[in-house]
Amino acid sequence: MANVLAVLEQRDGSVRRVSHEALTAGRALADALGGELHAVLVGPSGISADGLGAWGADKVFVAAGDTVAQYQPAPYAAAAVARAQAGDYAAVLLGATALGKDLGPRIAARLAAPILSDVTAIAHDGGIVVHRPVYAGKAIQQLKVTGKTCVITIRPNNFTPAENAHAGAVETVPVPDEAPRARTVAVKESDGAALDVAEAPIVISGGRGLKEPEHFKLIEDLAAAFGNAAVGASRAVVDAGWRPHAEQVGQTGKTVSPNLYFAIGISGAIQHLAGMRTAKVIVAINKDKDAPIFKVADYGIVGDLFEVMPPLIDAVKNARGN
Amino acid sequence: MKIAVCVKRVPDTETRVKIAADGKSIDEGGVKFVLNTYDEFAVEEALKLKEQAGSGEVAVFALGGDAAQETIRTALAMGADRGVLLKVDAPPADPFVAAQALAAELKDGGFDLILCGKLAIDDYAHAVGTMIGELLGIASASAVSKLTIADGKGTAEREVEGGMEVIEFSLPAVVTAEKGLNEPRYPALKGIMMAKKKPLEVKPITLGAGGIELVALTLPPERQEGRILGEGPDAVPALIEALRTEAKVL
Numbered sequence: 302m303a304n305v306l307a308v309l310e311q312r313d314g315s316v317r318r319v320s321h322e323a324l325t326a327g328r329a330l331a332d333a334l335g336g337e338l339h340a341v342l343v344g345p346s347g348i349s350a351d352g353l354g355a356w357g358a359d360k361v362f363v364a365a366g367d368t369v370a371q372y373q374p375a376p377y378a379a380a381a382v383a384r385a386q387a388g389d390y391a392a393v394l395l396g397a398t399a400l401g402k403d404l405g406p407r408i409a410a411r412l413a414a415p416i417l418s419d420v421t422a423i424a425h426d427g428g429i430v431v432h433r434p435v436y437a438g439k440a441i442q443q444l445k446v447t448g449k450t451c452v453i454t455i456r457p458n459n460f461t462p463a464e465n466a467h468a469g470a471v472e473t474v475p476v477p478d479e480a481p482r483a484r485t486v487a488v489k490e491s492d493g494a495a496l497d498v499a500e501a502p503i504v505i506s507g508g509r510g511l512k513e514p515e516h517f518k519l520i521e522d523l524a525a526a527f528g529n530a531a532v533g534a535s536r537a538v539v540d541a542g543w544r545p546h547a548e549q550v551g552q553t554g555k556t557v558s559p560n561l562y563f564a565i566g567i568s569g570a571i572q573h574l575a576g577m578r579t580a581k582v583i584v585a586i587n588k589d590k591d592a593p594i595f596k597v598a599d600y601g602i603v604g605d606l607f608e609v610m611p612p613l614i615d616a617v618k619n620a621r622g623n
Numbered sequence: 624m625k626i627a628v629c630v631k632r633v634p635d636t637e638t639r640v641k642i643a644a645d646g647k648s649i650d651e652g653g654v655k656f657v658l659n660t661y662d663e664f665a666v667e668e669a670l671k672l673k674e675q676a677g678s679g680e681v682a683v684f685a686l687g688g689d690a691a692q693e694t695i696r697t698a699l700a701m702g703a704d705r706g707v708l709l710k711v712d713a714p715p716a717d718p719f720v721a722a723q724a725l726a727a728e729l730k731d732g733g734f735d736l737i738l739c740g741k742l743a744i745d746d747y748a749h750a751v752g753t754m755i756g757e758l759l760g761i762a763s764a765s766a767v768s769k770l771t772i773a774d775g776k777g778t779a780e781r782e783v784e785g786g787m788e789v790i791e792f793s794l795p796a797v798v799t800a801e802k803g804l805n806e807p808r809y810p811a812l813k814g815i816m817m818a819k820k821k822p823l824e825v826k827p828i829t830l831g832a833g834g835i836e837l838v839a840l841t842l843p844p845e846r847q848e849g850r851i852l853g854e855g856p857d858a859v860p861a862l863i864e865a866l867r868t869e870a871k872v873l
């Protein structure tokens with residue numbers, strides 16, 4: 302009877318939403334395997350793992366210390382691997398975030414196990430079967446795990462966190478003291494961007510149709526009107542230096558799957574679609590009725606964005622009470 | 624400075640994907656293959672670092688079929704010194720197997736730095752470079768958009784949600800390249816001519832078994848045909864209504 306291990310991610314001591322998603326996906330897989338869901342949490346001294354049982358964890362192993370307050374590749378990998386080797390785990394799950402994309406391959410390499418990255422669906426059918434987008438989302442790969450264990454990173458915003466109360470028993474484990482060959486020495490916070498475009502439930506993206514960088518104020522205002530939205534951008538405006546690369550959506554930017562995506566003054570080039578086609582609802586505003594973005598949009602408005610945006614921002618403010 | 628760069632042959636980003644008859648791969652008919660976008664940044668960075676150091680070597684490694692020789696030639700045309708093709712029928716589906724094969728080849732190469740792309744735009748694994756670092760037991764930093772190397776040490780910056788992480792490491796190390804690291808040069812005609820004469824070694828190898836099996840490759844579900852709600856500002860109320868009642872996101 303195999304178990305599942307979720308490796309959790311924290312920021313300033315609080316467990317991030319993507320980890321609730323990993324626990325939810327892990328719980329479902331553990332149930333299918335008839336096993337337990339365990340979790341590893343590495344973070345600052347005093348970090349609390351209370352309440353993780355609510356998301357389905359049977360047991361949580363906590364390695365806390367000030368040397369691992371922020372992500373450090375070596376001890377984080379060592380802590381996850383130590384746990385993974387101490388039990389019988391069919392899969393190790395984590396979020397496909399900046400941290401997960403770095404940590405996942407380390408864990409897999411140390412376990413000599415395959416990694417299945419940026420997975421959007423997990424099933425159990427005589428073995429673990431996952432779905433993952435490849436070729437920039439232009440195809441979906443179905444892979445079956447044939448080995449004893451594997452590492453799976455899940456695409457953020459794709460598995461809806463669901464409460465499912467389990468024991469969530471907390472056990473303290475030591476912080477591994479593996480000598481680091483690489484160390485994170487600083488994290489320079491970028492101003493503003495509290496909500497990352499890859500993780501936000503709503504993304505408002507602007508493109509070259511905005512004509513000038515100052516006009517992104519319209520995009521920012523619509524995001525503020527929603528409250529829980531992040532600003533995104535096409536590559537054209539990132540390359541022009543109007544917006545930071547962190548906001549770029551698409552093949553050479555971020556892949557996003559928000560509940561709601563606005564493409565405003567964006568033509569819908571194949572490389573842009575690669576980054577947002579899995580959004581649940583897509584809205585496009587473009588003055589060109591033949592723009593390719595309308596082919597993937599659920600709702601479109603044909604028109605001059607400078608005329609459409611002001612009343613739209615007001616209407617959303619009213620609807621949201623922001 | 625002795626630098627290795629891992630390069631992969633992948634379909635161009637403009638490719639319209641069609642599924643081949645086997646239901647497990649893409650139909651390669653009419654597909655243009657290129658040097659992986661992120662590997663271009665890796666090659667450029669290697670060339671810059673060698674130029675800075677004033678001496679050294681840039682060697683490129685590809686794991687793939689015979690056609691990957693073209694990909695190696697592209698890197699040689701940019702300015703790399705020599706190439707090695709680890710010849711197999713096709714690159715493996717399991718990134719660990721690819722990392723194992725590349726790491727085995729790089730292990731005794733005496734490289735100060737191994738550069739990779741952050742991901743290959745075909746399999747989107749975002750894994751092989753970091754795995755090579757772990758297999759070799761050396762430092763690694765992934766998705767790096769700024770890199771400085773001096774006195775046997777490196778400093779890398781990588782984008783994380785809401786900021787940039789600054790990582791310090793000692794050489795030898797693996798660094799995987801993100802967009803923004805540099806502006807890759809285009810191979811000049813002279814470079815293309817010279818590339819033809821540069822050494823390219825072909826080594827047939829046997830891959831490890833790996834722990835995954837490719838079951839199927841399918842096209843993503845078509846998005847339901849959407850609706851144009853109207854023209855100009857007059858369409859705003861209809862949009863708000865649709866977001867509220869149909870999509871239930873407001």
Ligand SMILES: Cc1cc2nc3c(=O)[nH]c(=O)nc-3n(C[C@H](O)[C@H](O)[C@H](O)COP(=O)(O)OP(=O)(O)OC[C@H]3O[C@@H](n4cnc5c(N)ncnc54)[C@H](O)[C@@H]3O)c2cc1C
Nearest residue numbers: 508509510535536537551552553554566567568573588606
């Ligand atoms: C290797 C490679 C990787 C790439 N990666 C990415 C990527 O990650 N992300 C990405 O986005 N692109 C990427 N691209 C670029 C992509 O091909 C497009 O060039 C880019 O997406 C275009 O950006 P855009 O839609 O803002 O600009 P444009 O294509 O110029 O479109 C502007 C749109 O605004 C509309 N418009 C103009 N004025 C108004 C107005 N007043 N009101 C309403 N609408 C208006 C126009 O009708 C037009 O549709 C990549 C390209 C390559 C080759």
Ligand SMILES: Nc1ncnc2c1ncn2[C@@H]1O[C@H](COP(=O)(O)O)[C@@H](O)[C@H]1O
Nearest residue numbers: 629630686739740742743748749750751
């Ligand atoms: N078959 C291969 N041959 C050479 N390098 C590869 C191969 N596969 C992956 N890589 C390297 O690893 C990086 C990440 O690839 P991946 O983990 O497959 O997304 C690529 O950008 C290459 O630098």
